[in-house]
Amino acid sequence: MTSLKVHNSYTRQKELFTPITPGHVGMYVCGPTVSGESHLGHARPFITFDVIYRYLRYKGYKVRYVRNITDAGHFEEEGRQAEDKISKKAVIEKLEPMELVQKYTNLFHWAMNRFNNLEPSIEPTATGHIVEQIDMIEKILSAGYGYVVNGSVYFDVKKYAAAYPYGKLSGRKIEDLLETTRDLDGQDEKINKQDFALWKAAPPEHIMRWNSPWGEGFPGWHIECSAMSTKYLGEQFDIHGGGMDLMFPHHESEIAQSTICNHHTPARYWLHNNMITVNGKKMGKSYGNQIMLTQMFSGEHPLLSQAFSPMTIRFFILQTHYRSTLDFGNEALQAAEKGLKRLWDAYGELRQLDFDPSKNRNLELENTFYTACRELDESMDDDFNTAKVLAGLFTLVNHINSLKSGVLERDTMSAECYAFVKKQFSAYLEDILGLQDEHAAERGRLNQVLDLLIEIRREAKAKKDYATSDKIRNQLQRLGILMKDEKNGQVSYSFE
Template sequence: MEQKLSIYNTLSREKEVFEPITPPHVGLYVCGPTVYGDAHLGHARPSITFDILFRYLTHIGYKVRYVRNITDVGHLENDSDNGDDKIEKKARLEQLEPMEVVQFYTNRYHKAIEALNVLPPSIEPHASGHIIEQIAAVEKILENGYAYESNGSVYFDVVKYNKDYDYGILSHRNIEEMLNTTRELDGQDEKRSKVDFALWKKASPEHIMRWPSPWGDGFPGWHIECSAMSIKYLGTEFDIHGGGLDLMFPHHECEIAQNTAVEKHRVVKYWMHNNMITVGGQKMGKSLGNFITLDEFFTGSHPMLTQAYSPMTIRFFILQAHYRSTVDFSNEALQASEKALSRLLDAYARLGKIAVSETSSVDVAGLSQKCYDAMNDDLNTAIVIAHLCDAATTINSAIAGTVSLTKEDVVVLKEFFDTFLFDLLGIQNEQGQNSAGQEAFGKAVDLLLQIRAEAKANKDWATSDKIRDELNRIGFDIKDGKDGTEWKLR
């Protein structure tokens, strides 16, 4: 059955049926990290959200070119186009070359999101590797009359652009309100209006990251990088641009203005934004100092954490909420996610223990389409997880003998978990039921339990208790039941 995906387009503020510009090819651009520090939970959410989109589009038959950038120049301390470049500032503090900082944190970012089973993009361009394209874009905007040079810097003329187009079309902000509410900051005297933003900044004598340009040595503004790189790799019209909700203004708003000023038409068809991770209702982020890095989650080393959490627990925690909903961090919520995921993996592992019947007392055939319906409804992973939990209940009930399943039902359930839990939600089976080495590990434990069962049959209670106690001590839960003994790793 052909699947039709509907996505919420931030531009129109409506759900729209996804129709690629040139099917079956899809162009997807997502704003990646600024690499001046370790990835934290806030970085994990867009990485996972658009990994789900990438997986699903591919699964339903599209050929996706997925571009996710690395910001390694031009991201200043604030959005007024003033202050230090964040990477250069880090380089000065640590007495390193800026590109050493970039490489170090890019490597760490990759390691962290690979642990979360985030698939790599098709292309991962760096802003610093596309200075020529950014200069060319600035020149085109100047040529088209929507920018001006001032003291070696180039600024986008928002007021002039707004007369011909609509600055604020994405964030639905009114330029008059912005003019009244934007505060005066140092360096504003270079601008014609305080809402104008930098396309190219003149480098001060002490500035390390600098490139020659028609306007003198300088560096690109933050916003121009994504316009230049997305158009280079996806063309002058492409399907989807994504990122965190915090990027909608000013970053994505400025991108739309730049794209339109260069191409004289709208470049991106659908804009998608994931919502924020919060701590006590406040956005988690480096600027607020309330973030927990992914490494700290994996090791449990942050003071706010009561334990370590596996990468799959983190992924599952994020996917339990719709991507446009906020997710509030708490240890209790993460522990609940850990238990829920463990229950799903336990159920999957127990499929082989079902005593099949000739007839079925429950309908499992419709589960897959229910999950497709949820995914087609703006990637509603929360509903998919709810259906997976229902399937786990059915498996456990079948093992307990309260419902009956046929051999065909068991095959359907396995395929259902394989497709939706593992392939589309991207959960890795940490309980180890799939690889040859893990299978051998399971067989070794089963052998120990068989020896224990023989000891019990021979009333050798000392040997039986020793095997049980030692397995418990090293991290196994052993459960004796009427149908035999079951085990799992804690």
């Protein structure tokens, strides 16, 4: 097997992946902020890193995959709006923050499930790690890189930058950051504008609040990831992942915090997925162009021409390299839907292909298969190029269909080769890319019913009673089941 290379955002280079502890990988991925519903854009990192997680396991690594739930601190605005409304209308409809958090956490898990994302090894919550975050802040204070103002604690970026390469990950220079003229909350409390909050004193109307050495408040955004990654993966771990839009300030701040506490950068490899765009613009709240996952699945959105299944979306996302932007479009999604179906149909064929080793082996054909299979590994090893993997699978699809249709002579492949192809195809389609048969639940007893219909139809056709045979096929099609008369006289069916 070839060796894995990954694009490290920290060095901006493709590097050979070498875990700190041989055979083991620690991976931290920034999880969702559960203050609202997830949209299509949110699906990308979780599918991307799910495939990375799966591939690392496929390569034999023991992986500890930590993905947090951000359930504290950032509801400031929402909280305030809610407070305003409440103060106007009285107090009755007040939402308990944890109620909100629970609701959206459940919804998030539901979506992850539908995408067939494996569960992370640990899914820590920010609210469950207030103590660890306070500890870390105290460490930073005693190291002299933080300061307290009015019950809030800030990180002294300027001092840090004098000693460490601040801005390396995001390619930012501290002087440039001084240029920024934004009125941020608490800006007047900071010594320098580029300082960021480690802990914020809670104003009276702020609902989520905890006791701390500096008074009642809540943790800053960046500290939770530093605290939780350190706790579960150690002072330095292998992979840190997330969306590109988190590089600054989030990941840059994480690096600063961890460097002060643990004396080195938290992660060796920083992996960032690119954005999903709509008409070239990033999907996001500020553009008002986001499509919620529930809407994707139901088709209820002005931008959607139809509903798209979780697997179609997964396939759609994997058809592009994770570091490229992916433009949303109905046509593209429809193409993904059809392509995915083709893939599954061929996979079904592959599993049914028989072989007869007694016939002359077509070594050239075997070689084609072996090469195509080997290239799958090479593509994944090249910074997880799932687009190339899919292209590779489609060349296999073409060969499989050729065997089926007789363009390539069947029964000329050795059992050994056949088994290998079958194993690779299944490993990639199901285990690594994590695609699953969305109609599996419909099969089972339905298959037996269909077999009966096929039998009846066969009898009708034998009597040239095409009215009956067409009726069966047409009615089934209306139910989303395609019945196909194969060349060899067999009848097959597939689900739309």
